Each structure stands twice: as structure tokens, then as C-alpha cells.
Amino acid sequence: MDKLRLRFEKTGRAIYISHLDLMATMQRGFSRAGLRLQYSEGFNPHPLISILLPLSVGTASICELMDFRLREETDLQALSERLTAALPEGIRVREVWPCERKSAELKWLDVCGRLEYDRGLPSPEELTAFFSRPEIVIEKKTKRGLGITDIRPAIDRISLCAEDGCIRLDARISAQEPTLNPELLPAALRQLQPELAPDFAAFTRLETYDRDHQIYR
Amino acid sequence: MDKRLERILPRVQKPARYTGGEYNQILKDPDAVELRLAFCFPDTYEIGMSNLGMSILYQTMNSLPFVWCERVFAPWGDMYAEMKRAGIPLYALESGDPLSAFDSIAFSIGYEMAYTTVLDMLNMAGLPLRSADRPALLPLVWAGGTAAVNAEPMAPFLDLFVIGEGEEVNNELLTLLRRAKREGWTKQTFLRRAAQIGGVYVPSLYEVAYREDGEVASVRPKDGAPEKVVKRIVEDLDAAPFPVRPPVPSTEVVHDRVSIELFRGCVRGCRFCQAGHVYRPIRAKKKETLIRQGIEALQNTGYQELTLLSLSTSDYRDLPALCDGLLEYCEDRSIGLSLPSLRADNFSMELMQKLQKVRKSGLTFAVEGGSQRLRDVINKNVTEEDLLNTCAIAFSGGWNNVKLYYMLGLPTETDEDILGIAAMANAVLHCWRTHAKNKNRGVRITVSTSCFIPKPHSPFQWEAQISTEEYLRRVELLRGAITAKNVVYNWHDAETSLIEAVLSKGDRRLADVIEQVSRDGGRLDAWSDYFSFDRWMKAFERCGIDPHFYANREIPTDAVLPWDHIDVGVRRQHLLRERERAYRAELSPDCRRQCSACGAAGLLKEGRCDG
Numbered sequence: 023m024d025k026l027r028l029r030f031e032k033t034g035r036a037i038y039i040s041h042l043d044l045m046a047t048m049q050r051g052f053s054r055a056g057l058r059l060q061y062s063e064g065f066n067p068h069p070l071i072s073i074l075l076p077l078s079v080g081t082a083s084i085c086e087l088m089d090f091r092l093r094e095e096t097d098l099q100a101l102s103e104r105l106t107a108a109l110p111e112g113i114r115v116r117e118v119w120p121c122e123r124k125s126a127e128l129k130w131l132d133v134c135g136r137l138e139y140d141r142g143l144p145s146p147e148e149l150t151a152f153f154s155r156p157e158i159v160i161e162k163k164t165k166r167g168l169g170i171t172d173i174r175p176a177i178d179r180i181s182l183c184a185e186d187g188c189i190r191l192d193a194r195i196s197a198q199e200p201t202l203n204p205e206l207l208p209a210a211l212r213q214l215q216p217e218l219a220p221d222f223a224a225f226t227r228l229e230t231y232d233r234d235h236q237i238y239r
Numbered sequence: 240m241d242k243r244l245e246r247i248l249p250r251v252q253k254p255a256r257y258t259g260g261e262y263n264q265i266l267k268d269p270d271a272v273e274l275r276l277a278f279c280f281p282d283t284y285e286i287g288m289s290n291l292g293m294s295i296l297y298q299t300m301n302s303l304p305f306v307w308c309e310r311v312f313a314p315w316g317d318m319y320a321e322m323k324r325a326g327i328p329l330y331a332l333e334s335g336d337p338l339s340a341f342d343s344i345a346f347s348i349g350y351e352m353a354y355t356t357v358l359d360m361l362n363m364a365g366l367p368l369r370s371a372d373r374p375a376l377l378p379l380v381w382a383g384g385t386a387a388v389n390a391e392p393m394a395p396f397l398d399l400f401v402i403g404e405g406e407e408v409n410n411e412l413l414t415l416l417r418r419a420k421r422e423g424w425t426k427q428t429f430l431r432r433a434a435q436i437g438g439v440y441v442p443s444l445y446e447v448a449y450r451e452d453g454e455v456a457s458v459r460p461k462d463g464a465p466e467k468v469v470k471r472i473v474e475d476l477d478a479a480p481f482p483v484r485p486p487v488p489s490t491e492v493v494h495d496r497v498s499i500e501l502f503r504g505c506v507r508g509c510r511f512c513q514a515g516h517v518y519r520p521i522r523a524k525k526k527e528t529l530i531r532q533g534i535e536a537l538q539n540t541g542y543q544e545l546t547l548l549s550l551s552t553s554d555y556r557d558l559p560a561l562c563d564g565l566l567e568y569c570e571d572r573s574i575g576l577s578l579p580s581l582r583a584d585n586f587s588m589e590l591m592q593k594l595q596k597v598r599k600s601g602l603t604f605a606v607e608g609g610s611q612r613l614r615d616v617i618n619k620n621v622t623e624e625d626l627l628n629t630c631a632i633a634f635s636g637g638w639n640n641v642k643l644y645y646m647l648g649l650p651t652e653t654d655e656d657i658l659g660i661a662a663m664a665n666a667v668l669h670c671w672r673t674h675a676k677n678k679n680r681g682v683r684i685t686v687s688t689s690c691f692i693p694k695p696h697s698p699f700q701w702e703a704q705i706s707t708e709e710y711l712r713r714v715e716l717l718r719g720a721i722t723a724k725n726v727v728y729n730w731h732d733a734e735t736s737l738i739e740a741v742l743s744k745g746d747r748r749l750a751d752v753i754e755q756v757s758r759d760g761g762r763l764d765a766w767s768d769y770f771s772f773d774r775w776m777k778a779f780e781r782c783g784i785d786p787h788f789y790a791n792r793e794i795p796t797d798a799v800l801p802w803d804h805i806d807v808g809v810r811r812q813h814l815l816r817e818r819e820r821a822y823r824a825e826l827s828p829d830c831r832r833q834c835s836a837c838g839a840a841g842l843l844k845e846g847r848c849d850g
Contacts, residue, residue, distance in 0.1 A: 035240065035260030036489070038248055043255060043490045047262075050487060050541030053572075054262070061573060080249035108541070110489050111260035222246045 023060065023092050027121035027239070028102070031084045032077060033226075036112025041076040047110060048073075048088065054108035057101075060091035074125045075197055075230075078205060083227035087128075087239075089121050119239070128197055128238045130178060130231035133204045135191035137182075137220035143189060144218045149182040152215055153193075153207070160210045173210060176202035178235075189220065197230065240335060247321040255490035256284035257318060259310075259332030263486045263539065265297070266333055267307040269340075273417050276300060276308040277331050277341040277364075277378075281348060281356035282765060284312040288486070289494035291548060292384070292405075293347050298482040299406050306413055309333040309341075310486075313356050313763060322363070329363035338364035342377045343416060345409075346397075348384040351742035352735070352765035354393055357382070358757035361396070368754060370398045370443060376419055376426040383409070387440070388470075388517050389695040389802040392745035392753060394442035398426070399433055401440075402805055403470030404503075406479055408438040434464040438471030445804060447747055453788055455746060455799040467806040472520070474846045476503065477528045483535040487542070496544035496577075497536040499529050501561075504839070505550040506830035506850050509607070510618045510821050511649065513694035514550055516814070517807045519839030520848040521830060526557040530564040537574060544575040553582040554831075556849075562590060583625045588632040601640035601683075602633055608649060609659030615824040616651050618817070623663060627670050634674040639682045641667060647713045647730075648691040648705035650821060657713050660686060661720035668723050686721060687729045688714065690736035694743050695802045696809065698817035703793040704740040707733040734772035738764075740790035746801035749789070751782040810838035 032039070039047060049069050052059050059069040074087040102115040109115070152158075158174045176196035182189050195202045204225040211219040232238040240258075248254040269275060278297060280287030287293055287310070300308040309331035314322060322329075328337040338344060344364065346357050358368050361380065367373050373380065382393065383401035390400045401408050412433060419429040434441040444464035448456040460466055473479045481500075488495070504521035505514070533545055545565060549555060562576065569576050576594050581587040583604050591602075606621060608614040614621060630641060645660050664686050671682045690710045693702040705713075710733045721728045742749065755778035756764075763769040779786050794800065796815060803811075813835065820827055827835060830850025834840075840848040 035258040038254040038258050039489045040253070040255065046491070046495075047489050049543075050262075053537075053541035053543075054539065056538075058572070067573060079254060108262070110262040110487075111264075224245070 023095065025089055025091055025121040026098070026118055027087060027089050028105070028118040029116045029239070030086045030088065031114045031116060032086055032112060033082045033084065034112035036110060037080055037082045039110075040079050041073065044073065045071065047113070051105055051109040051113075052090070055104045057096065057105070058093040060093050074128060075131070077227065078203060081204065081225045081227065085227050085229050087230065089125070123238065126198070127232050128230055129233045130194050130235060131197040132192070132194050132228040132231070133225050134228055135193075135204060135207065135223055135225040137189040137191060137208065138222040139189070140221045143184055143187075146182045146184055146189060149189060149218055150180070152211065152218060153177065153180045153182070158210050158214070160206065160213050162206065173202055173206055176200050194231070241327065241330075243325045243327055247318070247325060247327070251318045251321060252315065253490055256312070256488075257314065257332075259335065261486040261489050263484050264333055265301045265308070265486075267301075269307060269334065269336075272307040273305040273420065274307075274343060274413060275341045276306055276413070277311050277338050277344045278308050279311040279344060279346045279357075279360050280313075281346055281353040281360060282313055282763065283315055284488070285492040287312045288488045288492045290347070290349070291498045291500060292349070294482045294485045295480070296347070296405050296409060298485070299480050300409055300413065302480065303410055303413055305417055307333075311338065311360070313360055316763075316769065319762070328365055329360055338366070338378075342420065343379040343381070343413075346382040346384070348382050348386040348393070350765060351386055351392075351739050352770075353386070354742060354753050355757045355761040355764050357393065358396065358754060359762035362757065368757070369395050371395070373398070374426060376424060376429055379416055379429070381412075385514070385517065388513070388805055388807055389743065389745070390440060390442065390805070391747050391801045392742055392749040394747050395750040397442065399430060399439055399441045401471070402438050402468050403807070404473050405471075406473050408436060408471045411436050412439060431462050431464075434462070437469060440468040440805065442747075447801075449748075454794075455801050457799060458804045460804070467804050469806045470517070470808055470842065472503075472522075472808075472842050474522070474843055476500070476522050476524045481532050483532050484539045485536070487540045494546070495542065496546050497533060497540060497542045498546050498548045499533045499536070500524065501529065501547055501549040501552065501555040502849065503549075504848075504850070506554050507551055507620065508618055508817070508827055508829065508835065510616070510698040510817055511607070511646065511691060511694070513697045516698075516809050516837075517696050518550065519808055519837065520843055521850040522846065523555065523849045526561040526564060529561055533565055534568050537568070543573065544577060545569060546577045546579065549580060551582065552578050552580045553584065553587055558590070562594070566594075583621055583629040588629055588636070591633075592636055601642055602638055603642040603644065604629075605644045606663065607644065607646050608652075609645060609656045609663060612824050613649060613652055613656045613659075615826050616821045617649055618821070618827055620826065620829065623666065626663070627666060630667050630670045631674045634671045634682075635676055637676050639671070639675065639680050641683070642685045642687065643667070645686065645688045646691045647688045647717070648710055650699060650702050651824075654716060657717050658720050660688070660717055664721060664726045665723060668725055682725050684726045685729065686717075686726060687731070688717065689731035690733055692736055692740045692743055695800070696807050696814070698814045698821060700744070700800065700814065701794045701796055701818065704737070704790045706787075706791055707737055710736070732767065735767070735770055737786065737790050738772070738775050741786045744789050744794075744801070748784060752778045752784055755781055808839035808842045813837040
């Protein structure tokens with residue numbers, strides 16, 4: 023069977039499921055829905071599923087993409103509901119379609135964040151000014167230890183405003199090459215302007231885009 | 240979700256174990272039920288969610304429409320510290336509600352080293368630890384599980400215990416509790432009536448007196464409580480509810496698979512083994528039931544592995560047909576079938592080869608004793624010849640990883656027996672040299688020893704544990720005798736074994752020690768990460784209690800045992816007879832060859848023991 027792609031949400035209690043555990047959870051979801059995944063050939067066969075952009079634990083998303091192959095022809099229309107019914111609380115499949123685009127074409131991500139301040143909000147203008155600097159050079163843990171990186175090029179646009187006693191952050195950030203984990207936005211504040219740093223921040227992925235800022239599916 | 244929790248969760252290891260929300264979790268409307276029950280497992284989520292007993296009872300208790308039973312586990316150290324700091328009380332996974340919202344709190348206690356965690360969870364729930372300090376009927380705090388066969392060390396903390404299998408008695412108890420809540424009974428009234436339910440043990444209705452030499456003088460029931468509390472069992476396992484729709488963890492747990500239970504009890508009668516005696520009589524499920532439940536559970540969980548559970552898989556009468564029936568479903572779907580607890584015989588090997596076509600995991604043999612004499616003493620019916628024959632088949636079939644388990648400190652053990660362990664490991668190595676298919680891959684033989692712990696309701700319940708010094712001497716003796724570089728030797732920590740022996744054979748006076756250890760920060764003592772021998776020894780000292788009195792003394796056979804008022808079905812006379820045979824190194828035939836009239840069949844009203 024051809025490669026299929028689905029878009030799913032991961033919200034609520036499900037945001038704490040790690041990427042690796044999510045793969046097992048998805049595999050079991052297919053099995054519970056009575057859908058037989060295609061397996062790889064070879065000594066240790068594993069199901070052919072892959073999630074395009076791994077999501078950090080604690081980040082929500084309404085635009086996760088996953089590719090898979092089924093062993094049998096299935097009605098794609100009914101698939102979303104069938105799978106959602108077989109998945110844990112907080113994981114909902116929204117649509118399924120034959121996969122056409124390469125995962126490398128995915129470039130930008132829209133995210134929103136809720137920044138919580140326990141001792142009063144800073145001014146959104148000051149925050150916006152911070153992220154509008156020509157460069158934001160921070161220290162970041164990498165595989166080879168601590169590295170120095172400028173995260174500014176990975177931010178296409180960003181806006182901040184006060185909402186419900188928190189600061190709401192909206193941004194379009196680079197999803198791949200380079201990958202910007204939105205957690206690095208408050209981390210930059212902590213490193214460079216700690217008086218603006220929130221006590222807690224939670225993010226949600228909203229939408230995926232290609233290089234030309236067209237919605238990527 | 241609690242705002243404070245939301246801030247903590249991203250910081251702790253594996254947060255998905257603290258959130259609930261798993262597929263197949265049972266959700267109910269709290270306003271539509273009459274009793275909310277917090278079902279606590281005094282260990283981590285990963286251990287508790289792997290426990291079939293917990294899974295069975297979660298389903299049976301939730302089958303009562305007036306009950307909502309939710310799961311509670313003990314947080315790992317990082318989460319524990321974060322919860323303390325943020326002032327978050329222990330909460331149940333399904334609703335996220337704190338334990339103060341519940342009418343009843345029940346613990347499943349499978350092993351003694353979980354005792355401090357029980358107290359810790361009560362403490363995290365904001366409840367007084369001792370039953371006497373909780374005068375109100377609600378929340379009713381109770382426990383069951385294998386450790387309840389000697390409930391005495393925990394007796395002052397729990398309002399009541401359920402002895403034996405909980406499928407039926409738990410629901411009888413909850414039905415009575417609903418009535419008590421409706422009618423506004425006092426705790427005293429409820430406990431007196433609960434004590435009339437078969438299998439319910441209310442410790443406060445038993446007065447224990449001690450002799451000057453420290454032995455128990457008497458245990459006297461009052462207020463109409465029965466002289467002996469007789470263990471409850473489920474007679475017909477085919478008709479008993481089985482969780483074919485268990486919650487599926489969204490994070491990796493220890494046993495990530497479907498488990499089906501072949502039978503309860505054991506026909507073997509190894510004399511050190513508590514489980515083999517307290518789970519009697521032997522009741523098997525029909526293979527048709529097992530195949531149906533196994534397939535249903537696989538469909539409802541999506542698991543990729545199925546395992547057969549029992550104390551001795553090879554003793555299931557229909558094993559080949561059962562495996563064929565399950566394989567028919569599993570093979571085509573890449574679902575693995577695993578068979579733990581196989582005996583070391585040819586038949587088992589053929590089966591293993593059939594199951595493990597691709598991946599060859601290690602083989603594990605519980606040999607227990609290093610010489611035939613010692614194995615006869617403990618009635619472990621495995622010969623060196625059996626073991627080597629099995630190994631020969633395994634090695635020629637491509638296996639190259641063998642684990643051998645033994646106990647040190649078994650009654651009558653001599654240095655010669657211990658050296659026999661090293662000799663056996665060498666014989667296995669020689670067997671590999673002779674039979675290995677591909678010697679370039681090498682071989683790994685692991686010898687593990689633990690320290691014998693005398694357990695209540697086993698033929699060795701009167702025995703003493705050897706001292707830690709003596710255990711370590713025996714470990715050194717064996718260590719020196721194992722010279723081959725392909726043989727690795729691991730030994731279980733002596734200090735944990737001592738504490739486990741004390742708690743296993745303990746009486747009510749130990750409650751003070753357990754409470755002290757808990758107050759000093761003891762929790763998750765089954766984990767070497769958290770166990771502190773020092774903390775235990777200080778608590779013994781502070782409470783004026785000698786641990787060696789409990790662990791290292793042989794109890795005279797005419798003494799009153801702290802657990803004598805708990806009747807698990809197997810007669811004391813049978814245990815004594817088995818112990819005498821042990822000293823004569825006499826084997827007892829297994830139940831299938833000859834019934835030993837152990838007494839457990841008396842628990843069956845209609846069915847017959849499958850021994």
C-alpha cells in the first residue's frame with residue numbers, strides 16, 4: 023500500500039507522553055482499531071510509521087503529522103474517527119490523506135505560548151523589543167556539550183500581548199534546519215534579560231508551513 | 240489539571256506515569272457513585288501497572304455501579320520532592336482528585352519491602368497512620384495481597400485486611416461499606432460486621448499477648464470475630480471476571496503486554512516457597528477460556544506480546560494445545576508469545592524453539608540448591624542431568640545466554656553444597672563447549688544467589704535465616720570457587736534480605752519500627768536507590784527491638800506463630816510433615832502423582848483440586 027499521512031492533535035494529559043512512547047501508543051492504536059500496519063522486512067521487523075517533527079514533552083500540538091503504511095486498502099474518510107476512538111485521551115486524528123510531499127519540504131511552524139509571571143506582567147512592548155533584536159545569541163545544550171547559537175534567524179515573526187493575566191506569545195519559527203524548540207524563547211530571556219523571564223511557559227504547535235509560507239500537508 | 244502540577248510535570252522523569260488518561264481507564268461521574276475508592280499500589284506506576292492482580296481488582300471493583308475505583312501509585316523521588324515542595328497531596332490518576340476526596344483507600348501489598356511506602360502514601364494523603372487515630376468510618380483504609388498472609392507488622396495501620404483472592408470479598412466488603420455510609424454506622428459497628436465476612440481480618444478485634452521470652456503467648460478474638468480468618472478463593476476461574484480491557488499505559492512499564500493466568504496454586508510444593516503453598520488449591524482455567532480472553536485482551540489493548548502466567552507453566556495440562564491456539568492468532572500479527580516459569584525439560588525446550596524463531600533471549604533456571612541432596616531437602620525436583628540435557632538442546636539451538644538462580648542459607652546447607660554451585664556452572668560451560676552451534680559468539684553464564692528468607696505458611700516458616708556475616712562468608716566461598724571467565728556471579732544484597740526476613744516473620748510490635756523508618760524518610764524500600772539499612776537499624780535501636788530475634792532464631796514448633804490465626808487452607812500438620820521430610824532429604828511427590836492431603840482442597844465447596 024502507498025504511504026499515507028495523518029494529522030493529529032496531542033493536547034491535555036497526552037502532552038506528557040514522550041516521543042518514543044507516542045510511537046508505541048500509535049502502533050497500539052492502529053492495532054486496537056483493527057488496522058494492520060505494514061512492517062519492515064528483515065531480522066527485527068518494525069511497523070512502518072514515522073512522526074515528522076518530534077514534539078517535546080509538555081508541548082501541545084494541533085498539527086502533528088505522521089506517515090504510515092497499511093497492509094490493506096482502507097476507507098480513508100472513516101479512518102480518522104476509527105483511530106481516534108482507539109487512542110488515549112488527548113490524542114485525536116483530524117484527517118488522513120495519501121502522502122505526497124517529502125518531509126524535508128516542511129520548514130516553518132506556527133506556535134503560541136502562554137508565559138506566566140507570578141509577580142506581575144512585564145510590558146509586552148519590552149518583550150517584543152527583546153525578540154526583535156538583530157541577533158539573540160544564547161548558550162544551548164547540544165550533543166557535544168554547551169554550544170553558542172543565534173536563535174534570531176529561526177524566528178520569522180513574533181508578537182506578544184497580555185491576555186488573561188498572562189503574556190500570550192505568537193510566533194512563526196523554523197521547524198527544520200535549524201530546528202528551534204520554542205522552549206528556547208523563554209530560555210533566551212532567562213539568559214539575556216532575566217527580569218523579563220516568565221516563571222512558567224507552555225507552548226502549543228498550531229500549523230505547519232513550507233519554505234514559501236504555504237500550509238504544508 | 241492542577242496548575243501546580245502543570246508546572247512540575249515537565250521537570251520530572253517520565254511524567255506520563257503521573258497523569259492518567261490512558262486508553263481503557265475507567266471514568267465515572269463522581270456525583271453518580273456512592274463510594275469513591277482509591278486503589279493504591281505501594282510502588283511505582285511501572286511496577287503497579289504490570290501487576291495482574293491490580294488489573295483484575297480494578298475491573299471487579301469498578302463492576303459495582305455504585306463504586307468508582309481509581310488507581311494511585313507512589314511517585315519516584317524527583318516527583319515526590321516536587322509534590323512536597325509545592326504542597327500537592329497524593330492524588331488518583333483518573334480524576335486527579337486528592338485522596339481526601341475518597342471514601343475508602345485500599346492497598347495491594349505484594350511484598351514486605353512495600354510496607355514503608357504504604358505509610359508514606361497515607362502520609363502524602365494527609366491521613367493519620369494508625370487506625371486508632373482515624374476514629375471516623377470514612378475513609379476506610381484496608382489492604383490485601385500476598386503480604387497479608389502475615390498482616391501483623393502492619394496490623395495497627397490498616398482498619399482491616401482481606402486474606403486471599405479479592406475478586407468476590409472486596410465487593411462484599413464495599414457493599415457493606417455502602418450500607419454503613421448510608422445508615423451512618425460508627426467505624427466500630429462497621430468493623431464488627433465486616434469481620435463476619437469470610438476472609439476479612441480486622442486486627443483491632445484480636446488481642447495479642449506476649450510471653451516474657453518474646454514469643455507470642457496468645458491471639459484472642461473479641462466481639463464475635465472468628466477464631467481463625469480463612470482465606471478466600473475464587474472457585475471457578477473460568478467463570479471469574481478477567482480484565483480483557485485493562486488500561487494501557489502510555490509510557491513504558493515493566494511488563495508491557497497481555498498476561499493471561501493459566502492456573503492458581505502449584506503442584507510442586509518446594510518447601511521454601513510461600514506462593515506455592517498460599518495460592519493453593521490448584522485451579523486451572525480451560526484452554527478455550529484462555530484463548531478467548533487472550534485474543535480479546537490483545538484486540539482491546541493493541542499489545543504486541545502475550546505472556547502466560549502461573550507458578551509453573553509446564554504444569555498446565557493443555558499447554559501444547561493452548562500454545563497452538565494462541566500462535567494461530569499471534570503469528571500472523573507479529574505478536575510475540577512468551578512462556579516464563581518453564582521447567583528444565585526437553586518438552587519445554589521444544590516449545591521454546593517453536594516460540595522464539597527469530598530472537599533468542601536468555602534462558603533462566605531456578606535451580607535453588609547446589610547439590611542433589613540440598614535440592615531434595617527443599618523438594619526442588621530438578622536434577623543436574625535435566626538441566627544439562629536442556630542446556631545441550633538450547634546451546635545446539637543457538638542460545639548462548641544462561642542464568643542460574645540459587646539460594647544461599649537454605650536449611651542444612653553445607654560448604655560442599657555451595658561449591659556444588661560452581662561445579663554446576665562449570666558443567667554448563669562444558670556443555671556449551673560440547674554443543675554450541677557457533678562458538679565464535681561466545682557464551683554467558685550468570686550465577687545469581689539470594690539469601691534464603693523463611694516465609695510464613697511455608698514448611699520452612701519455623702526456620703532461622705543465617706546471619707548476614709555467614710551469608711557473606713558463603714558468598715565469598717562461592718566467589719572464590721567460580722573461576723571461569725565466562726561465568727559471572729551476582730549476589731543479592733544481604734542487608735535487604737535481613738530486613739525482609741524480619742518483616743516476613745514479624746508481629747505487631749514491629750509496627751513501631753516501620754513507622755519510625757517511614758518518619759525518618761524511608762519509602763520505596765524495595766529499590767536499592769532508596770533502601771537504607773542504616774535507617775532500619777537505627778529504628779530498631781530506637782524502638783528497643785532486636786531484628787535478629789525475628790530473622791535469625793528458629794521458632795520452636797510448639798510456639799504460637801504471629802500468623803497462626805490466619806488460615807490459608809494448607810494445614811499446619813502438612814507443613815510440619817514437609818519440614819521433617821526436608822531434614823531427612825526426602826522428596827515428596829508432586830500433587831499430580833499423589834495428593835499429599837495438604838488441606839487446601841477443603842477451601843473448595845464443589846470443584847475439585849486440579850493437583
